[in-house]
Amino acid sequence: MSTIYILWLRQLKRYVRSKPRMIGSLGQPILFLFALGFGFGPIYAKAGGGNYIEFLGPGIIAMSVMFTAVFTGIEIIWDRQFGFLKETLVAPVPRFQIMLGRTLGGATVATIQGFIVFLLALVAGFRPVSYAMLPLALVFVFLIALHFAAIGTAFGSLLEDMQAFPLIMNFIMMPLFFLSGSLFPLNGIPEAILAMTYANPLTYGVDGLRAALAANAHFAVSTDFLLLSGMTVIMLSIGGYLFSKIRI
Amino acid sequence: MNIIEVRELVKIFDGLTAVDHVSFSVSHGDIFAFLGPNGAGKTTTIKMLTTLLSPTSGHISLNGADPAKDQDGVRRSFGIVFQDQSLDDELTALENLEFHGVLYKVPRDLRRKRIAELLQIVELTDRKDDLVKHFSGGMKRRLEIARGLLHHPKILFLDEPTLGLDPQTRNHIWSYIHGLNKAEGITVFFTTHYMEEADRAANRVAVIDHGKIVTEGTPAELKERTKTQSLEDAFLALTGKEVRAEEASSKDFMRMHRNVWRR
Ligand SMILES: Nc1ncnc2c1ncn2[C@@H]1O[C@H](COP(=O)(O)OP(=O)(O)O)[C@@H](O)[C@H]1O
Ligand SMILES: [Mg+2]
Numbered sequence: 386m387s388t389i390y391i392l393w394l395r396q397l398k399r400y401v402r403s404k405p406r407m408i409g410s411l412g413q414p415i416l417f418l419f420a421l422g423f424g425f426g427p428i429y430a431k432a433g434g435g436n437y438i439e440f441l442g443p444g445i446i447a448m449s450v451m452f453t454a455v456f457t458g459i460e461i462i463w464d465r466q467f468g469f470l471k472e473t474l475v476a477p478v479p480r481f482q483i484m485l486g487r488t489l490g491g492a493t494v495a496t497i498q499g500f501i502v503f504l505l506a507l508v509a510g511f512r513p514v515s516y517a518m519l520p521l522a523l524v525f526v527f528l529i530a531l532h533f534a535a536i537g538t539a540f541g542s543l544l545e546d547m548q549a550f551p552l553i554m555n556f557i558m559m560p561l562f563f564l565s566g567s568l569f570p571l572n573g574i575p576e577a578i579l580a581m582t583y584a585n586p587l588t589y590g591v592d593g594l595r596a597a598l599a600a601n602a603h604f605a606v607s608t609d610f611l612l613l614s615g616m617t618v619i620m621l622s623i624g625g626y627l628f629s630k631i632r633i
Numbered sequence: 634m635n636i637i638e639v640r641e642l643v644k645i646f647d648g649l650t651a652v653d654h655v656s657f658s659v660s661h662g663d664i665f666a667f668l669g670p671n672g673a674g675k676t677t678t679i680k681m682l683t684t685l686l687s688p689t690s691g692h693i694s695l696n697g698a699d700p701a702k703d704q705d706g707v708r709r710s711f712g713i714v715f716q717d718q719s720l721d722d723e724l725t726a727l728e729n730l731e732f733h734g735v736l737y738k739v740p741r742d743l744r745r746k747r748i749a750e751l752l753q754i755v756e757l758t759d760r761k762d763d764l765v766k767h768f769s770g771g772m773k774r775r776l777e778i779a780r781g782l783l784h785h786p787k788i789l790f791l792d793e794p795t796l797g798l799d800p801q802t803r804n805h806i807w808s809y810i811h812g813l814n815k816a817e818g819i820t821v822f823f824t825t826h827y828m829e830e831a832d833r834a835a836n837r838v839a840v841i842d843h844g845k846i847v848t849e850g851t852p853a854e855l856k857e858r859t860k861t862q863s864l865e866d867a868f869l870a871l872t873g874k875e876v877r878a879e880e881a882s883s884k885d886f887m888r889m890h891r892n893v894w895r896r
Contacts (some may be wrong), residue, residue: 387735387738391731391732395721395724395732398723398724398728399723399724402764464721467677467718467719467721468715468717468718468720468721469719469720469721470719471685471715472719472721473736474685474706475685475711476708476736476737477705477706477709477737478736479706481681556663631691632686633685
């Protein structure tokens, strides 16, 4: 436990100390909330969808949690380059605990980020249907955070430097975001694309979040929860395995 | 039984034999110097001894544990100062030490006491709450040495530990390590470019070149065998070359301080 705790604490301290990163990572959600929210809002309403910001809010929160979480995992690469990784790898503790502490730390950071974006969404006009559902929203935010922090850890363990980072962002993370129902409803989209969204963990995260915040979900909340939890356990196992294989 | 036993250790990196059938042993309480020019295979050997790298072949025993079978047993028995820096720059000196203490499960009270004591010795007490990224190279080195000793290891590995340190700090650190060696019986395995340092600090020396052990013995034996006055000349006689530093800047630094020491 102490191993997991100290690695978790370290991630949090690093996050709190890097103000530029914290503020920088709010740029994208602000842009999406305001530009898309106000830009597409009237069209969405005209098409009979209702209030777009109510639909978009949970999607943008999920998006920013996902990106923050992946990034915290990929930070392993920096630890490798700055040498700190060696300090943890020669310690007499199970590698999986180190991986878990890091990943939980990253997930916590991403969850905090999600809360900040929630506040920004309130500014943009978003209103949750019921504040009593916020704990459920928190559960989904944390699951998204944990799942994608584990993906980040997996990539961070595989890669030696940051060169492949844009590749991962543009060819994996961005498609996951666009094919998750974050920006548009899943009703009536082509079969092929629908199949991809069904294989996408973020789809269930966004949907669960939307169930909690906007009472407007595509699947049952239990389906969202079980599928996302299952995928998260698998991702943690893969991340843990790859982390245990790191060689300096 | 010796605290470090190495038999026929080999490491081959895609065709390049970095460590070539190396055998040596270190007794309890020895201060053992591993001397060799740049690229000789010193760091690779330390990495295999400390579970960071698995050998191509050969056998290692560290404090009775085999890194191939009992990694945690091996890991519990040593502290290490790596050749390249390995601190978290975004944490303070104290936080880096705390992190290490918790990771090695040093009980809180003992941890606090030991940290305060070590900070005093490496003269970083008044900087303990500063972020490490604001530290000079020498300060980082001192902090790493303190960290390596925090959990009372049986063996301390030091890979080029005093590179880039001023002579006072080097003296200071060595006198502390000697103290620990006497008081706690800690075994020290170090590599260095400073010949005088090996001569003065070590009671046993192994010279390695091109991955092979060239000779082994006490500094006095080595000098006698090569009929030279200093370990540096012995080294030159044995390997046909001067000990090269890692990089120009440190080489210059070393030369400068060698003169200071020779005065
Ligand atoms: N990971 C690696 N892959 C390939 N070659 C390596 C690797 N690590 C070290 N070497 C090579 O092994 C040799 C010994 O290196 P090293 O042990 O670092 O020497 P030293 O520490 O004595 O300066 C060098 O030729 C070095 O280039
Ligand atoms: Mg080296």
